[in-house]
Amino acid sequence: MGFDQYAFGKRFKELRRKRKLTQEQLADRLGITDRHIRGIERGDFFPSIDLYILIAEVFEIPLDTLILGRAIPLSDAELLEQLHQRDLLQQNVKESIQRVASELYQIAGKI
Numbered sequence: 068m069g070f071d072q073y074a075f076g077k078r079f080k081e082l083r084r085k086r087k088l089t090q091e092q093l094a095d096r097l098g099i100t101d102r103h104i105r106g107i108e109r110g111d112f113f114p115s116i117d118l119y120i121l122i123a124e125v126f127e128i129p130l131d132t133l134i135l136g137r138a139i140p141l142s143d144a145e146l147l148e149q150l151h152q153r154d155l156l157q158q159n160v161k162e163s164i165q166r167v168a169s170e171l172y173q174i175a176g177k178i
Contacts, residue, residue, distance in 0.1 A: 073110035080108040082126050
């Protein structure tokens with residue numbers, strides 16, 4: 068998997084937007100100009116290694132996620148929430164199956 072500067076620019080822009088930062092706000096945090104931010108987002112500018120590191124720190128993501136687009140690891144809270152949602156879904160499915168089985172049993176008893 069090679070580096071794609073345009074895909075990186077799209078990821079960079081998406082990360083900025085998810086954190087509800089303007090280009091100017093992110094530029095201030097990174098110590099660069101908003102023009103530089105726009106260039107990175109378009110895929111026209113390459114960040115320096117130091118800037119990649121700072122970007123990863125600001126976005127609180129691993130460098131390989133930032134540079135290569137690998138999946139962002141979930142936090143413990145996000146994992147717990149997903150498990151909770153899965154458990155609720157399983158409970159709903161179980162209750163639905165029991166309800167359908169009960170209705171089928173009642174129908175079978177009338178035949």
